[in-house]
Amino acid sequence: MAEAASKDQCTESETKESSEKSDILECAVCLQTCVHPAQLxxxxxxxxxxxxxxANQSKKCAMCRQEIPRDFIEQPNLLEKPQQTEVAEGFDGGYQWFYEGRNGWWQYDERTSRELESSYKKGERTxxxxxxGFLYIVDLENMLQLRRNDPSRRRKIKRDFATIPKKGIAGLRTDESTIDTSTESRNVEGRTEDNVVPITPSNTPQSPTSGRESPRDEQDIQATMERISSLQLNSAINEIDNSVESDQE
Known part of the structure; x- marks a missing residue:
């Protein structure tokens, strides 16, 4: 009886382990466990x-070569969204690694952060x-990230508290980043850009917006028209005189 019970327990544990392994998603590109798995x-x-x-290179699935939609990167089908625990947890009491983006900082993904922290702790320079899809060199002395085939493509990095304001993780916006992005479209006075009336430069011609900006009275207009007509008459008279003189010659 005891032997049968032990065999049953071993079978159950093996089944549990196999099911857990089957639940782990592996990426066919990097050959590692999927980080932020996305389904095409x-x-x-x-x-x-x-x-x-x-998507940036071949624009086709690496497995079946089916075309990747253009808006997939902006609106990916994520099987697991970045968790708040991943955002908040850090190294040495709450530190995380970040790279500079437009109007803010992005947090590195979990795997890259661990590798950066390991190199940092070992005292490695790079x-x-x-x-x-690109190979990057990280300069831990000057805190820079450079693309290996194009060193001019660089951005700043930093090791800071995990609780600082951020845009998201590895290009994916988190729930807390929505507050920051909603204020990006506002100006200094707190009004949205859609409601702001642009100021016309002083050297730009403007159409009158009201009757008060029109000429003060019609006399000015009539005087202008008379000048134009007189100029036209003078030019016509000159042409006649010239033609007469040419005929006489």
Whole structure:
């Protein structure tokens, strides 16, 4: 009886382990566990950053070669959204790694952050990472990230508290980043840009917007018209005189 019970327990544990392994999604591009798994319309699943690299280069699925929709990177089908625990947790009491973006900072994905932290702790000056299909060199002394095949493509990085304002994680906006993005479209006075009336430069011709900006009275207009007509008459008379003189000659 005891042997049968132990066999049953072993079978259950093996079944549980196999089911857990089957639940782990592996990326066919980086050959690692999927980070922020994204499913394409064709059904294949990759890391979001791996899909981003494919979309920027071949624009086709790495498995079946089906075309990737143009708006997929902006509106990806994520099987697991970035969790708040991933946003809040950090190293050494709450530190995380960030890279500079437009109007804010992005947090590195979990895997890249761990590798950066490991190189940082070892005192390494530089390290290399494959991100979105490109190989990057990270200069930990000057806190810069450079693309290996194009060093001019660079951006600042930093190691800071995980709780600082951020745009999101690895190009994916988190729930807390929506507050910051909603205020980006507002000006200093707090009004949305749609409601702001642009100020016309002083050297730009303007059409009158009211009757008060029209000429003061009709006399000015009549005087102007008379000048124009007199000029036309004078020019006509001169032409006649010239033609008469030419005939006489």
């Amino acid at each position: 319309p064709c059904g294949h699943i990759f890391c979001f950053l791996c899909v981003k690299g494919i 390290c290399e990472f494959l991100i979105a």
